[in-house]
Amino acid sequence: MDATQIDFYSRLAHAIAVQFGSNCEVVIHDLEMTDPGRSIVAIENGHVTGRTVGAGPSHVVLEAVKAGRLHKLDDRLAYLTKTDDGRILRSSTVFIRDEDGTPIGILSINYDITLISAAADTLSALTGIGPNDDPTGDPEPIVKNVADLLDDLIEQSVALVGKPAALMNKEERVRAISYLNDTGAFLITKSGPKVCKYFGISKYTLYSYLDEAKSSDES
Known part of the structure; x- marks a missing residue:
C-alpha cells in the first residue's frame, strides 16, 4: 500500500x-x-x-x-x-x-x-440455559511472531495427517508438506530448514515433495 x-x-x-x-x-x-x-x-x-x-x-x-x-x-x-x-x-x-x-x-x-x-457461562450455570457450543469449532490462534506461526502450522499439518512425523510414510509426509505450502508456511524466512529437520528429510526431498504435491493439485 x-x-x-x-x-x-x-x-x-x-x-x-x-x-x-x-x-x-x-x-x-x-x-x-x-x-x-x-x-x-x-x-x-x-x-x-x-x-x-x-x-x-x-x-x-x-x-x-x-x-x-x-x-x-x-x-x-x-x-x-x-x-x-x-x-x-x-x-x-x-x-x-x-x-x-x-x-x-x-x-x-x-x-x-x-x-x-x-459472564455468559456463569449465567448459564445459574439458570440452566445458555447458548450452544460454538458450531465453528476451536478458535484460531493469534501468534506474535513468525516463529510461533510456523510452529503452529507444522502442528496443524501433523494433526491433519493424524500421526507423529517420525511414523509418517512418504504419502503422509507429502500430504503434510502440501498443507504447509497451501497455508503459506514457506513464505516465512528460513522455514525450509526447520521443516526438513522436523520431518527428517533433506532439502532435496522437500523440493521433490513440493513438486509432487503441486502435480497432485493440478491433476
Missing part, C-alpha cells in the same frame, strides 16, 4: 478503536511488504494480542500473500480467535483491494470477549 492508503486506514483504525474502547484491537496489514513477517503497519490497542507495528502476520495474512491473484479471497466476519494466554476474541477480517480487485492490505478487528464469555 502507498503512504496515502496507510495514512487513511491508520486513521480509520484509530477511529474504530476509540469508538469501541480498549478491548478492541484494530490492525492494518500491508500485503505488499517484501517481508510478510513484518506485515503490520498500524495497530491500535495492541495490548489485546501483544503485537506492535512491524510484528508478524496471522494465518489469514499468510494465506492472502500465498493466494495472490490466483484465488478469490472473501472477507471473514465475526469468527473466534484466541491469544497465546488463552483470551477469546471475536474477529473480523476485511481485505483492502486495488483497482483490479487484488488484495493489497487487510483491516482486522479483534474484540476481547473473554469477560463477556465468562
Whole structure:
C-alpha cells in the first residue's frame, strides 16, 4: 500500500478503536511488504494480542500473500480467535483491494470477549440455559511472531495427517508438506530448514515433495 492508503486506514483504525474502547484491537496489514513477517503497519490497542507495528502476520495474512491473484479471497466476519494466554476474541477480517480487485492490505478487528464469555457461562450455570457450543469449532490462534506461526502450522499439518512425523510414510509426509505450502508456511524466512529437520528429510526431498504435491493439485 502507498503512504496515502496507510495514512487513511491508520486513521480509520484509530477511529474504530476509540469508538469501541480498549478491548478492541484494530490492525492494518500491508500485503505488499517484501517481508510478510513484518506485515503490520498500524495497530491500535495492541495490548489485546501483544503485537506492535512491524510484528508478524496471522494465518489469514499468510494465506492472502500465498493466494495472490490466483484465488478469490472473501472477507471473514465475526469468527473466534484466541491469544497465546488463552483470551477469546471475536474477529473480523476485511481485505483492502486495488483497482483490479487484488488484495493489497487487510483491516482486522479483534474484540476481547473473554469477560463477556465468562459472564455468559456463569449465567448459564445459574439458570440452566445458555447458548450452544460454538458450531465453528476451536478458535484460531493469534501468534506474535513468525516463529510461533510456523510452529503452529507444522502442528496443524501433523494433526491433519493424524500421526507423529517420525511414523509418517512418504504419502503422509507429502500430504503434510502440501498443507504447509497451501497455508503459506514457506513464505516465512528460513522455514525450509526447520521443516526438513522436523520431518527428517533433506532439502532435496522437500523440493521433490513440493513438486509432487503441486502435480497432485493440478491433476
